[in-house]
Amino acid sequence: MGTEPGRRRYDSLRRTAQAQETRADIARAARRLFVSQGWAATTVRDLAREAGVSVPTVYAAYGNKAGLTRALADAADLSADVSQLLAELEVPEADPAAQLTAMAAYDRRLFERAGDIISLIREAGRTEPELAALYRDGRARADDTRVQVFSSWPAGVLREGLDVRAAVDIYAALCNIDVYTVLIAERGWSPGHVEQWWSEALARELLN
Structure with missing residues (x-):
């Protein structure tokens, strides 16, 4: 007993x-x-x-399927290790170029490990308003992170003529699932090559 x-x-x-x-x-x-x-x-x-x-x-x-897709989206975010990104952004010696490198590395991890999930959420959003909102919310959260990072930089760091919103737009145009997919699937780049190019291109486009 x-x-x-x-x-x-x-x-x-x-x-x-x-x-x-x-x-x-x-x-x-x-x-x-x-x-x-x-x-x-x-x-x-x-x-x-x-x-x-x-x-x-x-x-x-x-x-339902939408609930399952939301769970996959949550898992996708976790797979990219946002805590690692946060730690790298907050390192005292991290200058703007190093922060851009950390952000590019996070996007590489996200697209490499969960790009298929992001693409299917966007596809499903064409017929499911709930999932369309989920996709938009994910993009908005990414933009919010970039706004916070770029706004923390001292005056004169951004390239002349750029404000924070324009810098966020340029980042989004360079680092997205479509660019990643074209370079990997069509052009034969490695994920590491994409990450390196993003880091260098972001520094050229955004920083003085």
């Missing part, structure tokens, strides 16, 4: 672990199918079959 509480605790832990693994299986299946056959063409039944679970299990885990 004395071992029952321990057994119950382990049973609870086992159920939690199984539930987490099921959610992970569904998420991995969703990523494969969304990328291979498109968000709109993928049904919840397809997801369930790919993950080896029932349709009600998918709904219980994520609610």
Whole structure:
């Protein structure tokens, strides 16, 4: 009788672990199918079959396809390690050029590890207003970060004729999923090459 509480605790832990693994299986299946056959063409039944679970299990885990896609977006942000970016931005000796290098490295990590997720959210947003808003919010958060960084620089750091908003626009034009995809998939660049070019191009375009 004395071992029952321990057994119950382990049973609870086992159920939690199984539930987490099921959610992970569904998420991995969703990523494969969304990328291979498109968000709109993928049904919840397809997801369930790919993950080896029932349709009600998918709904219980994520609610619907939009809920699952939001979870994938959250995972994408985590995969790029925003805490590393923050640490690099806040290093006392980090000058504007070093901060631009840190930001370019973050974008490289994000697109390298989760570019497919970003693209599918944009695709899904064409028919799902909720996901269109999710995509816009992600872009807006990125812009807000750049505004904060560029606004922290002393006067005279930005290239003559540029204000913070114009600098943010130039950054967004250079460092985005479309540029990354063209250079990697069509031009044969490595992710490291893209990151280096971004760092150098940003410094040329933005800094005095």
